[in-house]
Amino acid sequence: MSGVNQVGIVLVSHSGPVAESVxxxxxxxxxxxxxxxxxxxxxTAEGGLGTSAELIAGAxxxxxxxxxxVLLVDLGSAVLTVKSMLAEGDELPEGARLVDAPFLEGxxxxxxxxxxxxxxxxxEAAASEAYAYRKV
Incomplete structure:
Protein backbone atom coordinates (compact mmCIF):
# COMPACT_ATOMS: atom_id res chain seq x y z
CA MET A 1 0.00 0.00 0.00
CA SER A 2 3.02 2.27 -0.07
CA GLY A 3 2.07 5.79 -1.12
CA VAL A 4 -1.56 5.03 -1.99
CA ASN A 5 -3.73 7.56 -0.18
CA GLN A 6 -1.01 8.19 2.37
CA VAL A 7 0.32 11.53 3.50
CA GLY A 8 3.59 12.35 1.77
CA ILE A 9 6.62 13.54 3.71
CA VAL A 10 9.28 15.94 2.37
CA LEU A 11 12.50 16.41 4.31
CA VAL A 12 14.19 19.72 3.51
CA SER A 13 17.78 20.16 4.61
CA HIS A 14 20.65 22.42 3.63
CA SER A 15 22.55 19.23 2.81
CA GLY A 16 21.54 16.59 0.28
CA PRO A 17 23.28 13.78 2.16
CA VAL A 18 21.65 14.80 5.45
CA ALA A 19 18.16 14.85 3.91
CA GLU A 20 18.75 11.47 2.24
CA SER A 21 20.14 9.91 5.44
CA VAL A 22 17.26 11.13 7.60
CA THR A 44 21.09 23.07 -4.11
CA ALA A 45 20.49 21.77 -7.61
CA GLU A 46 24.26 21.89 -8.13
CA GLY A 47 24.86 19.68 -5.07
CA GLY A 48 26.07 22.45 -2.76
CA LEU A 49 24.83 23.52 0.64
CA GLY A 50 21.63 25.54 0.66
CA THR A 51 17.99 25.15 -0.29
CA SER A 52 16.31 24.94 -3.67
CA ALA A 53 12.66 25.75 -4.30
CA GLU A 54 12.86 23.61 -7.45
CA LEU A 55 14.07 20.56 -5.52
CA ILE A 56 11.46 21.10 -2.81
CA ALA A 57 8.63 21.47 -5.35
CA GLY A 58 9.78 18.34 -7.21
CA ALA A 59 10.01 16.33 -3.99
CA VAL A 70 3.97 17.48 5.23
CA LEU A 71 7.28 19.33 4.97
CA LEU A 72 9.86 19.15 7.74
CA VAL A 73 12.87 21.47 7.56
CA ASP A 74 16.21 21.73 9.28
CA LEU A 75 17.01 25.44 9.77
CA GLY A 76 16.95 29.07 8.78
CA SER A 77 16.64 29.55 5.06
CA ALA A 78 14.91 26.18 4.62
CA VAL A 79 12.10 27.51 6.78
CA LEU A 80 11.99 30.77 4.84
CA THR A 81 12.05 29.00 1.47
CA VAL A 82 9.13 26.72 2.34
CA LYS A 83 7.14 29.58 3.91
CA SER A 84 7.65 31.61 0.74
CA MET A 85 6.54 28.68 -1.42
CA LEU A 86 3.42 28.19 0.68
CA ALA A 87 2.63 31.92 0.41
CA GLU A 88 2.95 31.77 -3.38
CA GLY A 89 0.33 29.04 -3.35
CA ASP A 90 1.15 27.37 -6.65
CA GLU A 91 4.53 25.69 -6.14
CA LEU A 92 3.44 23.04 -3.65
CA PRO A 93 0.52 20.60 -3.71
CA GLU A 94 -2.76 21.87 -2.31
CA GLY A 95 -2.90 21.31 1.43
CA ALA A 96 0.89 21.11 1.86
CA ARG A 97 1.97 22.02 5.39
CA LEU A 98 5.17 23.18 6.99
CA VAL A 99 5.38 21.40 10.34
CA ASP A 100 7.20 22.80 13.36
CA ALA A 101 9.08 19.72 14.55
CA PRO A 102 12.61 18.56 15.28
CA PHE A 103 14.09 17.39 11.98
CA LEU A 104 15.21 13.85 12.82
CA GLU A 105 12.75 12.85 15.53
CA GLY A 106 9.90 14.60 13.74
CA GLU A 124 1.53 16.86 11.86
CA ALA A 125 0.66 16.17 15.51
CA ALA A 126 3.03 13.20 15.75
CA ALA A 127 5.91 15.16 14.24
CA SER A 128 5.27 18.18 16.49
CA GLU A 129 5.00 16.01 19.60
CA ALA A 130 8.56 14.85 18.97
CA TYR A 131 9.69 18.05 20.74
CA ALA A 132 8.59 16.37 23.98
CA TYR A 133 10.85 13.31 23.56
CA ARG A 134 13.12 13.24 26.58
CA LYS A 135 16.54 11.64 26.35
CA VAL A 136 17.41 11.71 30.03
Missing amino acids: AELAKGLAAGGATAPVAAAGG AASVDSGVGV AVAAVVTASAGGDVDAV
Whole structure:
Protein backbone atom coordinates (compact mmCIF):
# COMPACT_ATOMS: atom_id res chain seq x y z
CA MET A 1 0.00 0.00 0.00
CA SER A 2 3.02 2.27 -0.07
CA GLY A 3 2.07 5.79 -1.12
CA VAL A 4 -1.56 5.03 -1.99
CA ASN A 5 -3.73 7.56 -0.18
CA GLN A 6 -1.01 8.19 2.37
CA VAL A 7 0.32 11.53 3.50
CA GLY A 8 3.59 12.35 1.77
CA ILE A 9 6.62 13.54 3.71
CA VAL A 10 9.28 15.94 2.37
CA LEU A 11 12.50 16.41 4.31
CA VAL A 12 14.19 19.72 3.51
CA SER A 13 17.78 20.16 4.61
CA HIS A 14 20.65 22.42 3.63
CA SER A 15 22.55 19.23 2.81
CA GLY A 16 21.54 16.59 0.28
CA PRO A 17 23.28 13.78 2.16
CA VAL A 18 21.65 14.80 5.45
CA ALA A 19 18.16 14.85 3.91
CA GLU A 20 18.75 11.47 2.24
CA SER A 21 20.14 9.91 5.44
CA VAL A 22 17.26 11.13 7.60
CA ALA A 23 14.78 9.83 5.00
CA GLU A 24 16.49 6.44 4.98
CA LEU A 25 16.57 6.25 8.78
CA ALA A 26 12.92 7.26 9.13
CA LYS A 27 11.82 4.68 6.55
CA GLY A 28 13.92 2.01 8.24
CA LEU A 29 12.47 2.75 11.66
CA ALA A 30 8.94 2.66 10.24
CA ALA A 31 9.27 -1.13 10.05
CA GLY A 32 11.42 -1.12 6.94
CA GLY A 33 8.63 -2.48 4.77
CA ALA A 34 6.14 -0.47 2.78
CA THR A 35 6.16 3.08 4.07
CA ALA A 36 4.39 6.28 3.22
CA PRO A 37 6.06 8.22 0.40
CA VAL A 38 9.11 10.13 1.60
CA ALA A 39 11.32 12.43 -0.45
CA ALA A 40 14.51 14.26 0.43
CA ALA A 41 15.06 17.79 -0.85
CA GLY A 42 18.51 18.70 0.33
CA GLY A 43 21.04 21.21 -0.84
CA THR A 44 21.09 23.07 -4.11
CA ALA A 45 20.49 21.77 -7.61
CA GLU A 46 24.26 21.89 -8.13
CA GLY A 47 24.86 19.68 -5.07
CA GLY A 48 26.07 22.45 -2.76
CA LEU A 49 24.83 23.52 0.64
CA GLY A 50 21.63 25.54 0.66
CA THR A 51 17.99 25.15 -0.29
CA SER A 52 16.31 24.94 -3.67
CA ALA A 53 12.66 25.75 -4.30
CA GLU A 54 12.86 23.61 -7.45
CA LEU A 55 14.07 20.56 -5.52
CA ILE A 56 11.46 21.10 -2.81
CA ALA A 57 8.63 21.47 -5.35
CA GLY A 58 9.78 18.34 -7.21
CA ALA A 59 10.01 16.33 -3.99
CA ALA A 60 6.55 17.47 -2.88
CA ALA A 61 5.02 16.57 -6.24
CA SER A 62 6.66 13.13 -6.11
CA VAL A 63 5.05 12.21 -2.76
CA ASP A 64 1.64 13.80 -3.31
CA SER A 65 -1.19 11.26 -3.43
CA GLY A 66 -3.88 13.87 -2.89
CA VAL A 67 -4.31 13.51 0.88
CA GLY A 68 -1.66 15.95 2.04
CA VAL A 69 2.05 16.64 2.07
CA VAL A 70 3.97 17.48 5.23
CA LEU A 71 7.28 19.33 4.97
CA LEU A 72 9.86 19.15 7.74
CA VAL A 73 12.87 21.47 7.56
CA ASP A 74 16.21 21.73 9.28
CA LEU A 75 17.01 25.44 9.77
CA GLY A 76 16.95 29.07 8.78
CA SER A 77 16.64 29.55 5.06
CA ALA A 78 14.91 26.18 4.62
CA VAL A 79 12.10 27.51 6.78
CA LEU A 80 11.99 30.77 4.84
CA THR A 81 12.05 29.00 1.47
CA VAL A 82 9.13 26.72 2.34
CA LYS A 83 7.14 29.58 3.91
CA SER A 84 7.65 31.61 0.74
CA MET A 85 6.54 28.68 -1.42
CA LEU A 86 3.42 28.19 0.68
CA ALA A 87 2.63 31.92 0.41
CA GLU A 88 2.95 31.77 -3.38
CA GLY A 89 0.33 29.04 -3.35
CA ASP A 90 1.15 27.37 -6.65
CA GLU A 91 4.53 25.69 -6.14
CA LEU A 92 3.44 23.04 -3.65
CA PRO A 93 0.52 20.60 -3.71
CA GLU A 94 -2.76 21.87 -2.31
CA GLY A 95 -2.90 21.31 1.43
CA ALA A 96 0.89 21.11 1.86
CA ARG A 97 1.97 22.02 5.39
CA LEU A 98 5.17 23.18 6.99
CA VAL A 99 5.38 21.40 10.34
CA ASP A 100 7.20 22.80 13.36
CA ALA A 101 9.08 19.72 14.55
CA PRO A 102 12.61 18.56 15.28
CA PHE A 103 14.09 17.39 11.98
CA LEU A 104 15.21 13.85 12.82
CA GLU A 105 12.75 12.85 15.53
CA GLY A 106 9.90 14.60 13.74
CA ALA A 107 10.73 12.81 10.51
CA VAL A 108 10.61 9.42 12.19
CA ALA A 109 7.30 10.19 13.92
CA ALA A 110 5.80 11.58 10.69
CA VAL A 111 6.83 8.60 8.56
CA VAL A 112 5.65 6.06 11.14
CA THR A 113 2.29 7.81 11.51
CA ALA A 114 1.76 8.30 7.78
CA SER A 115 2.76 4.70 7.09
CA ALA A 116 0.15 3.53 9.60
CA GLY A 117 -2.49 5.44 7.64
CA GLY A 118 -2.66 8.61 9.73
CA ASP A 119 -4.21 11.63 8.08
CA VAL A 120 -2.37 14.91 7.64
CA ASP A 121 -3.53 16.21 11.05
CA ALA A 122 -2.26 13.07 12.79
CA VAL A 123 1.06 13.20 10.93
CA GLU A 124 1.53 16.86 11.86
CA ALA A 125 0.66 16.17 15.51
CA ALA A 126 3.03 13.20 15.75
CA ALA A 127 5.91 15.16 14.24
CA SER A 128 5.27 18.18 16.49
CA GLU A 129 5.00 16.01 19.60
CA ALA A 130 8.56 14.85 18.97
CA TYR A 131 9.69 18.05 20.74
CA ALA A 132 8.59 16.37 23.98
CA TYR A 133 10.85 13.31 23.56
CA ARG A 134 13.12 13.24 26.58
CA LYS A 135 16.54 11.64 26.35
CA VAL A 136 17.41 11.71 30.03
